[in-house]
Every structure is written in structure tokens, then in C-alpha cells.
Amino acid sequence: MSSAAAPRAVPPGLPESLSGHAPQSAAQAAVPAPVASRLQQRLMWPLETVCALLMVAIIGLLLAGVVSRYVLDAPIDWVDEVVSIAFIWLAMLGSAVAMHRNEHLRLTLFVEKLSPVWQPRVHALALAAVLSFLGVMVGPALEQAREEWFVTTVTLGLPNTVRVAAILSGLVMMLAVVAAHAARTVGLRRLLPALLLMAALAAAGLLLKPWLMTLGLLNLVIFLVGGVGLCLAAGVPIAFCFGLGVLGYLGLSTDVPLVVVVGRMDEGMANLVLVSVPIFVLLGCVLDATGMGKAIVDFLASLIGHVKAGMSYVLLGSLFIVSGISGSKVSDMATVAPALFPEMKRRGNKPPEMIALLATGAAMADTVPPSIVLIVLGSVAGVSIAGLFQSGFVIAMVLLLALLVLARFKARHEQGDGSRRAPMAVVGRLLLVAAPALLLPFLIRSAVGGGVATATEVSTIAVLYALVVGQVLYGGIGWKRLWAMLIETAALSGAILLILGTAAAMAWSITRSGVVQELSGFLTTLPGGWVAFMGVTIVAFLILGCLLEGLPAVLLLAPIMFPIAKKLGINDIHYSMVIVTAMNVGLMMPPIGVGFYIACRIGDAKPDDVIGAIWPYIAALLVGVVVIAAVPWLSTVAL
Template identity: 30%
Template sequence: MEVFIFSLVMFSTMIFGVPIAFAVASAALALLLFFGPGLPLEAVLVVMSQRMFSGADSFPLLAIPLFFLAGNIMDGGGLSARLIRLADAMIGWVRGGLSMVVVMAEMMLAAIAGSPSAVSAAIGSVMIPEMKARGYNENYAAALVAAGGSVGPIIPPSIMLVAFGSLANASIADLFLAGIAPGVIIGLSLMALCYATALVRNYPKGDRPSFKNITNALGKAILPIFAPVIILGGIFSGVFTATESAMIAVVYALIVSMVFYRTLSFKDVLRICYESAIISSQIMFIISMAAFAGWVLASQHIPQDIASFFLSVSDNPLIILLMINLMFLAFGCFIEGIAIMVILLPTILPVVEALDINLTFFGIMIVINLAIGTITPPVGTCLIITSSIAKTPLQYVIREILPFIAVILAVLVLIVLFPGIVTFIPDYFS
């Protein structure tokens, strides 16, 4: 009954357009008022505010707004354009090379920004018009950029991995290490699909660049390339934590954009800080509300009840993982990724612990599910962004995105069947 009341209130309020954070809080309040210890409303609100502050008062969570800020500074400073020119010089000359350039550029930018929406917007604004000008179908171009942007949550440093590590009390450094192999596999798989599509549709190929052009592009992109090297190298070597690395990323982005390239003014930085603060505050508010909801659910023993239900269905880890994947894929069609984690993780983690599933592997599996959610309708954020840039109806982009979703799903199945793909790098460095 408790689960029914919580779900009913949460989804009913969401259907009527209530923001996710308030929908989660409303469901938790309803649960506490109906099934709680009978506290007066004033006491319930005091408990709510305390749990909200304690949920947001986390040092690792500070990395989320900082990585947002670093990515926006680097994008505003023109670093994405430099990465695109480098990728074009490397592979733009093969058949369908421009489409492969999109994926490679988004992989490189994901190692800086860590946000699928930011990556899709930054690359899409430059590459979708260019692809249309070179004869690519506009719907295909929008779908490709959206699919490439979905790699953002997987390749470190990733905001979603930071959120998972904070919510699940998992090592963020291990999650970053574990995300490298799946992110690269997904990127290469998308590039292979791009090449096959180019052969079928006879998409053009560019001119083979000279060695001078390649070295020139590399020289102009060397500072952006060093950003993930510094960030991830410091984390993996133990010199600084993920949160400290986010602050270093902000400082590095400011120095590169304002001192070396001089592409950002102080006024531009103030605008970027304001925009980053707005987005970050939305995420942190969801997390703080979810902290209150998680406490209410735990007080009613709902996570333990759900764990018992899962284990009563089967004690086979593969069957349980299949059920969890289907659940997260379904939620991903309607709700933003971090919101899904804060809603579902408190109820799922007891199952993971009971089956002794590796938490690092589980985190990567969940984030891949959420990455797919960014390109599945009706609320796929990357799809909405790229279709708006391409000025094409969303339904036409959805048709083109289906093969890309199939490729990422295939990689998801692969890592579920062979978890060592995810865990071998963190195990090597442990």
C-alpha cells in the first residue's frame, strides 16, 4: 500500500506538470502523513528541511556544479570548434567521415564537459548545418549528434557518475576508470554504424589532409586535449579527489579561454556562471528533495520490501539485472537521468547488496541506461536539442535514431554478460 500511495502521488503530480523535485517531495509527504508516526505538519516540514540540507551537504556533490561550469567555459571559449577541426583532420577524409567526426568530437568534448545536453548543443550547433551543407540528411544529422551526445554520461569525468557515486556511496574514481572502456566501445560502435550508413546512402568523403594540416589542427587543440589528461590523471594518481579536480578544471578552462586564446571576456564568464548556476541549482534541488524522499522510504522499510520482491522472483543475478535494466529504460523515456537515480536507487541498492553485485559495474550499467534515456522519446533531451538545431520535426529524427539506440543497447547487453569489460581497468589500478 505504501508503494502504491507513493507512486500514485508522484506520477499524478508529474502528469499535471509539477516539476520532478516537487512531485517526489509531495509523494514523500503523503507517505509520511498517511503512514508515519503521526507527527504534526509543522514537525514534518522541519524534518523535511533538515533532510534536504543534509542530502545536499556533500563534498562529492560539489563536483556537479563545478564540472557544469568548466564544460560551459570551455564550450564558450571555442574549445569544441578546435576539437572538431582536429577530428576532421584525422578521419574526415574517409567515406562518411564527417559523421564519424561528429562522434569523435563528442567523445573528446565529453571528456571535458561530462553532460550529454551540453555536448549535443555544442557540437550540434556547429556540425548539423555543416552536415546539411555537405549533403547529409538533416534528420540523420540531428539523430547522429544526439546519439553521440549520449556518450557524455559514460566517458569520465561524468556528472551522472558523480551523482551515482554520491547517492550509492561508491568510489567516484573507480566509476571514472570503469567508464573508459564502455564509453570508447560505444563511440567506436557508433562510428562503425556511421561508416556503414555512409556506404549505403553514398554520403561524401572529404579530401585527405596533409601532414601539415594534421599537425596544425593538433597544435590548436592541444590545450583542450590536456584538460581531461589533467583532470583524470590527478584523480587516478590520487593527487586530488573528483571534487578538487572539478575546481582545477574550472581554473584551467578560465586560463585557457581568457589568457591563451582570449576568446572569453569577463562579461562572458559572468554570463556563463549565471547559466551554470541555474542548471546546477535545479539538479541539486532534485537531489535534496530526493534525500528527504529516501529517508521517508527507508523509515517505511520500502527498500527492503522491494528487495524481497525482486529476490522472490529469482535469485539469478542475470534475471534481476534484466528486470532492473528494463525498469531504468522505461523510466528513462519520461524522466531525466539524475532524477531517476534519486528516485530508484534507494529501493534498488538493497537488491544489489543482497546479490553481491559489483557496485562499480552496476553504476556503469545504470548510467548507460540513463544515457539511452537521453535519446528516447518523448523526453529525450538530446533529441529535443538536436531537432531544434536542425529545425526538423522530432518524429523524423526518432526514425533515424533507432539504429543508434540498437547499437548502444547491444553494448549494454555485452557488458551485462561480460562485466569484466567494465571492471578490468579499476581492478588493474586498485
């Protein structure tokens, strides 16, 4: 995201510092490859079309299921099965589209610090690592597809290969896309040595396999810590970092067949609850395109913008409400900042303070439903998503209060000259314009919390509502723009869901090793009991939040930490709130937190200027996290 004037440069939910864009020096050093470019274009048009049609089919089928169940009282028993098949195809083909668009999540902080000489070489190594993973996985995926031919689906009786073949197809598509991209960006001159190095490492690992198998749990450190860490630092997309770590661990230190990795990936992406992820991503796109989010900001500014610290209140309140619609921190910040920053500057607010408040406000709002992180956490840890949604609203209020108090204290010397209360006629008019948008977050929360609809079902209802209201009251969306949003949603969802799949394989590998049982014995006997365990949890997720975007952090530790929390008698919802809030604070903590840099880019300010301003707000959030951890009642009062 280059500036606040171009908030849609990065799709909602996609941190640019984690995007798959190649370093500029690598692009400049690329050898022109028109053949590769033409191959990509010919491949991507039908692929994008299929992805868009799959999105339409999934939303249409889910809406039909809701209507048949609640209106006609005649449930369609095959809907969930067809949606599950369409969803796995969307995830894998969307991953290929994301690869073409360079939208897979990856860490670029370390690569960007390298000299222009080394950047293209490291980029070539990263591409070679991705190609190696995809090439190795094609065989096991084909084997899995063959084995699943004799297993039939429950309702329609189709061979399960119809669904599992999506993984094979996605891997082959990504392999073609990455190969074409590598030829176009780094050229064979750099790519071939990188591939030879990867082959040499694999051969050395196979030769050392008998010795590696004697190392036991030390292999977890070698492959799942050291290997994943090196890949992450080299700019390999996060999904492939996890995948390469698992391949190395299982292939070089165990006798487990690699087809298991395909099965774990399938299981990680197959949960029907996750279908709501792409639909809520699409909802964020619709709200941004129609201007419904901006209508909320304008109304709040007219209502309380004239009081001291009023614009800070408006900023935090807007993030709180808008987050309950889009479910994406980046989309929230990109909607709110351009509308409020000019007026805040006029009133004497300093840009570093504004951006610090924007970043920490976005972290505060990520527990407000429909948070994609909460949906994924509920799916991975087996926690009630309805309960997470109800609790998340209260927890966000706790963090909001902490930030409001600090904002009011900091605004005690604010210059309010010329700031006047908006006429009631203006407030009323803006309320009328914003009312349909303001209704949506309450519709989502009440439908899920009241048991009227699941998170997946309510996501389709919300999209339909936003499309109809946006068309009638907010100017609507053209067909071309809507089609582009469907493809954009498929790409971003594919990038997210591939992380879910490879992280599920990694979590299974860690669990199989037996380290979880040893870790559980250690953590459950810590002096201080559940209080000490909560302290360890907060520190762990603060650190992981700094290094990784939210979803990978949740996926890695949730399967390990939740069983331990249960042994200590900690409520699942309470523990979930501690995890998510600590992780979100870490995401905004300089100098590593990637969310901090996103906020700086949106606010068009240098990170060096904002670092000093953000620490008091981080401290306020940390106080809130400690209070949430220490008082379980806050997380369970709404249940």
C-alpha cells in the same frame, strides 16, 4: 533551445523540455503586474550577486586547500567545513535564482498537448502546488534552524544553524519569487481558485488521515506514485513533485514530524563530493565561451573527415572527447552540431540520420568523466567516484564501437565526391590550436584515477586551467561574461541540487516504509539470479530514463537497487555502469525521451522525421548495454 544557431539559449545540462518555462498560452493570458515585476528585480540583483560571490569563494577555498596540501604540505583543516556551509547556501539561493529564471527542471510534454483553454489553468495549479510546498516547509525549516543552534561545527565551533538557515532562507526566497511570478503570469483570478483547491485537498487529507494510516504500503502508491505522477504531468518542477509526494505521504499517513523532511533535504545536498557539480557546470560554460570545444571538433574533422563515414566518426569522436570536459549532454550537442552539420549535409547525409547519431552519441558519451551523473551516483550510492571515472571511459568505448560499426554500415553509399584529405600543414596547425583543449580531459582522468586529487579538487584545477589557457590562447572571457556565467552556474546547480534534496527525502520515506526489504526479498529470489536482476534493472532504468532526466532517475532507485545488487554479488562499479548506460538510452528513446527532443531542437528538425532514423542507433546502444551487463570484466578492467 530554438535552433543550432543559438546553442546557448538553454544553459548546459538543462533540457528545454524539462525547463520551467510557462506554456505560451499562460503567458499570453497573464494579467500585467508591474509591482510584482519590480519586486522580483529588486530581490534578484543582490541574490544573484551573493550567488556569484559564493561560487568564487568555493573555488578559491578549494584551490587554496589543494595548494596548501600538495604544495606546502600544510593542510588547512577548516576549508572543507567552510566550503560545506557556502555550498548549501549556494544550492538554496541558486534554487531561488533558477526559479526567477524559469530554469527548474520539469516535464512539459503533457501540458503542451492540452488545449489553449486548459493550459493556463493547469499552469496555475502547478504554481499553486509549488507555493503550497514552500509555504508548508517554512515552519519545519524554522524549527530545524532553532534546534541546530545547540549543535556546533567540528572545526570552527560555529552553531550549525549557520548552515541549516540556508534551507529556510532559500525556501522564503523561492516563496517570494514564485508569488511574484504567479501574480505576473496567471494573475489572482486563476491563482486564487488553484490555491483554494490545494487547501481543500490538504483539509480532506487531514480528515482522512486516520483511515489513510490503516492502508500501510498502499500509501506509497497513492502519494509517491500517484501524487508525484500527477504533479509531474501537470508541469510541476521535478524537485517539488518529489517534495509534495513526501509531504503528503509523511504528513497524511504517518506520525513522522515534517521537520524530518528538512533534515533529509540537508543530508541530500550536504555531501562535499557534490561541490564538484557546479564547478564542472562552470567548466562547461568556460569551454563553450572560449571555443576550446570547437577547436577539438575542427582538428578531428581535418584528420579523419575525408574518409567514408568520416564525418560520422568525427561527430562521435567529438562527443566522446568534449563530454570528457563539460560533463553535460546538452552542452556537448550544442558545441558539436553547429560545427559539423553543414559539412555533413554537403556530403549527402540526411538530417534525420545526423540528429539520430547526435542524440545516441551524446547518450554514449555520458559515462565519460567528468560526468555529473557519475558524480551524483557515487555520492548517493557510496561508490568510488575515482573508480566510476576509470570504468566510465572503457564503457563509453564499448558503446562508441557499437555506434561506429553501425555508422560505417549506413555510410556504405555515402557520396564522398570533393572530400579530400586536409594538408598536413592544416592538420598540424589545428592540432596545435586544439592541443591545450585535448589535454584537459586526460588531465581530469589521470588526476582522479591516480589519486592525486579528488573529483571536487580536480574540478577547480580544471576551471583554473581552462580560464588561463582560454585567456592566453583562445581570446579569453570578458568580466561581464564571466560574471554572467557564475550566476548561470549557480542557477542551474541550485535546480539540480534541490532535486537531490527532495529526492533524498523521498528515498528515505520509501526505505522507512519497509518496502525495500520486501522488494529485496522478491528480486533476490527471481529465477535466473543476478542475470534476471540485471534484466529488471535495464528495463526499469530505460523506462525512468524516458520519463525523467538522469539525476532524478538515479536518485529514486539507486538507494533501493544497490543493496539488492550487493546481496546478489554484483560489483558496485559494474552495476553503476549498467544503470547509467540504460538510463541514457532511455533518455534518447522516442516518443517520450526528453533528450530525443533536445537533439531535434538543436538539429532544427521535426521529431516525426527523426523517429524512424533513430531506432537502429538505439538498437546498437541496447546491444552495447546488454554486453556491458553480461560481461562484468568490461566495467572492472580499468580498476
